[in-house]
Amino acid sequence: MEERALIIFAKNPRLGKVKTRLAEGLGEILALEVYIELLRITDHIIRSLPVTKYIYWDGGIPENQNYFSEDCIHRKQVNGDLGLKMGEAFSEVLKEHSLVCIIGTDCPYLSSEILVNAYENLAGKADYVIGPALDGGYYLLGLKKVFTGLFQDMVWSTDKVYETTVKRGENLNLSSYILRELGDIDSLNDYKNWKGI
Template structure:
């Protein structure tokens, strides 16, 4: 197996159902509009995963798959009582199915590229952990050469210090870690505009444009 394809790519996501996703976009967008943006972001993310070298492609899904699911992607149900537990379970389930280093990303960075995902896999050949820091203080990607449940167990999520706390755990474990470039998660309308500007040819940018420009800055 080529080194660049020595990782499996795991997307953890919710089905883009109105009222269940991207609730911080409402307002200014309606629940249906927020769900449309979530679906576009998910489609862009899955397209990047499909185009990146990988030993396996997985969607750890909360909800039901829809027509946005591409061929060649295994679907597994999320499990766990909170986000940290669901992330740890996604790592464990991916490893149990195929003992190849898992690289996990969310559905909130539609600007992600196949090259970035390939770089994450490459870095796991030299490091035990790879982290993609997010502009909001969290992380948009986490890869582990071999999943360690202690890395995520009880980790406070969706906080400005989530990424810093994760890095503290990595340092305490004494493992080698690599960092990818910082990306912006789409949480707010301002985030959506910034990300669309970074990826103007994406489905996400097209969907945002179709919703109109009368949303307050």
């Protein structure tokens, strides 16, 4: 059994269903193109990692699965809010692996080095590893045991998600390792900063 696994939460890339905040400034067609670019960047970042990779799709598994390398395992996200979806994915994958990280597909600044660092610290003393995002959320969460109290019943898409998660970890007496802060691509401003426009 491969010790390390990576869960990637992705959305089926369909017009009007992805990057809706970005679409307000760029339009739905360009927002979809940006999202597909982010899928391909995510694949490039994770491709060389010696871990089992699970793509959990929201909106169904796309017929065209060439966004990620062939060694990826494709699964469908359960219905519910993000916390419930994460809990189910972690529960499934932790049955087969002992160190599991979850990421999204909207952080082009992520690197394989950051992911390796996350796994190394998760293999050590940290109960969980977290990567804070500039917008107050997080781009990575790593666990070796399911602690649903970290992410269930969370008010998502606010600038307090990371802070609330860390406080919950403290209340559960969990040790943590904090990765470096990175930006993600949600808004037109995020996109302009990324592209240097």
